[in-house]
Amino acid sequence: MSIEMQEIVAGLKQPQKTISPKYFYDERGSQLFDKITELPEYYLTDAELEIMRANVDEMAGLVGKTASLIEFGSGSSLKTRILLEHLDDLAAYVPVDISEGHLWSSARQLRAEFPGLDVLPVVADFTRTFSLPTPTVMPLKNVVYFPGSTIGNFEHDDAMNLLRVMHQEAGDGGAMLIGVDLQKDAHIIQHAYNDDAGVTAEFNLNMLRHLNRSYGTNFDLDSFEHSAIYDEDEGRVVIELVSQAEQTVEVGNTEIELADGETILTEYSHKYTLAGFASMAEAAGFTVAKVWTDKEELFSVQYCTRL
Ligand code: TRP
Numbered sequence: 524m525s526i527e528m529q530e531i532v533a534g535l536k537q538p539q540k541t542i543s544p545k546y547f548y549d550e551r552g553s554q555l556f557d558k559i560t561e562l563p564e565y566y567l568t569d570a571e572l573e574i575m576r577a578n579v580d581e582m583a584g585l586v587g588k589t590a591s592l593i594e595f596g597s598g599s600s601l602k603t604r605i606l607l608e609h610l611d612d613l614a615a616y617v618p619v620d621i622s623e624g625h626l627w628s629s630a631r632q633l634r635a636e637f638p639g640l641d642v643l644p645v646v647a648d649f650t651r652t653f654s655l656p657t658p659t660v661m662p663l664k665n666v667v668y669f670p671g672s673t674i675g676n677f678e679h680d681d682a683m684n685l686l687r688v689m690h691q692e693a694g695d696g697g698a699m700l701i702g703v704d705l706q707k708d709a710h711i712i713q714h715a716y717n718d719d720a721g722v723t724a725e726f727n728l729n730m731l732r733h734l735n736r737s738y739g740t741n742f743d744l745d746s747f748e749h750s751a752i753y754d755e756d757e758g759r760v761v762i763e764l765v766s767q768a769e770q771t772v773e774v775g776n777t778e779i780e781l782a783d784g785e786t787i788l789t790e791y792s793h794k795y796t797l798a799g800f801a802s803m804a805e806a807a808g809f810t811v812a813k814v815w816t817d818k819e820e821l822f823s824v825q826y827c828t829r830l
Contacts, residue, residue: 524775524776525738527738528738528774528775530543531543531546531734531738531740531774532774532775532777532779535772535774535777535779535787536777536779539786539788540779540781540785540786540787540788541787541788541789542730542734542764542787542788542789544676544789544790546730546733546734547726547727547729547730547733547789547790549729549733549736549737551729551732551733552726552729552730552733555722555725555726555729556726558722558726559718559722559723559726562715562718562720562722562723563718564714564715564717564718564719565715565718565723566711566715566821566822567671567672567704567715567821567822568671569817570817570819570821570822571602571670571671571672571702571817571822571824572601572602572605573817573818574815574816574817574822574823574824575602575605575606575824576605577815578815578824579605579606579608579609580609581813581815582606582609582700582815582824582826583606583609583610585698585812585813585826586610586666586698586700587663587664588612588663589612589613589614589660589661589662589663590610590613590614590662590663590664590665590666591613591614591615591616591617591655591658591662591664591665591666592606592607592610592613592615592616592617592666592668593617593619593655593665593666593667593668593692593693594616594617594618594619594667594668594669594670595619595649595667595668595669595673595685595689596618596619596620596649596669596670596671596673597618597620597622597625597626597629598616598618598620598629598630598633599625599628599629599632600670600671602670602671602702603633603668603670604636606668606700607633607637607640611639613640613641614641614658614660614661614662614663615640615641615642615643615656615658615660615662616633616637616640616641616642616643617643617644617645617655617656618630618633618642618644618645619644619645619647619649619653620644620645620646620647620649621646621647621648621649623646626644626646627644630642630644641658641659641660643656643658649685649688650681650684650685650688651688652688652691652692653692655692663696664693664694664696664697664698665692665693665694665697665698666693666697666698666699666700667689667692667693667697667698667699667700667701668699668700668701669689669699669700669701669702670701670702670824671702672702672703672704672792672822673702674686674701674702674703674793675703675704675759675791675792675793675794675795676790676791676792676793677793678791678793679793679803682793682803683803683806683807686803686804686806686807686809687807687808689701689807690807690808690809690829693829694829695829696829697828697829698809698812698826698827698828698829699809699826699827700824700825700826700827701824701825701827702822702823702824703795703800703822703823703824703825704792704793704794704795704821704822704823705794705795705796705797705816705820705821705822705823706755706758706794706795706796706799707794707820707821709753709755711821712753712760712794713751713752713753713760716751716753716760716762716792717749717751723749723751724748724749727749727751727762727764727789728744728747728749728764730764730789731744731747731764732744738774738775739775740772740773740774740775741772741773742772743770743772745767746766746767746768746770747764747765747766747767747787748764748765748767749762749763749764749765750762750763750764750765750786751763753794757793758793758794758795758796758799759791759792759793759794760791760792760794761788761791762788762789762790762791762792763786763787763788763789764786764787764789765784765785765786766781766782766783766784766785766786766787767783768783769781769782769783797811797814797823800823800825804825804827805830808829808830809827809828809829809830810827810828810830811825811826811827812826812827812828813825813826814826
């Protein structure tokens, strides 16, 4: 059995069945996620873009001259481009991603769009420390960029671990620029993950289609429903697939039994208060130097320096 199959079986044998969110992203899943970011209900992308556009000059001032910008993720987003357009004297731009395909294609595009920029992609799992490339021009400092509130998809201990990796990669005198989604009216949040067009439901269910195609499982997509509920006490959206009947699914040679109404957890999306995020950043060795929000205070971008 492949490592992936073992991981999938192990997740489905736990008391709370889970499937890792990495299985969202086959080709169709990536397309569906792009569609999510364009939905009227999904306020996160619009709010973050508004913040970037309104404050990019100030951000560029804080990043300063001859810095190395290290993005956790492949750097394919519009937010990255807004930043790069205003950082005209970077020592290097270093996108870090585990998926080589995404990394190379986005690096190629960025090199074409920003001819003077030293683009130095790194294939790595950014949840663990990795070594940085050596740019031709010696950087004066490292600034880690982590947009999209992806930090919210990590549970507390894993988020802390990731912030510590960022701290390490930022090095002496370094900083991080991070997108953090904020706690707010539960209806707004809940609606963002339960859009009227059903794109998010499709995205969530597509995970099962992906497993059926790539790993030979036999999930019946009609027997599961999308669920995304905001738990205000925990400050997180719990995204699940709910079994619509008592059923058995074959995963390799293993039979997995599901009760009617039983859930498979596919992702969390944590929302923070400004104070809550600041205390986590501090525990990882950062101090929050500047917070920008959109007009409605839905989302934040935060510049944190190393203590
Ligand atoms: N990082 C995104 C978020 O937490 C991922 C996401 C958006 C997502 N919509 C989703 C994950 C629906 C699972 C299901 O907002």
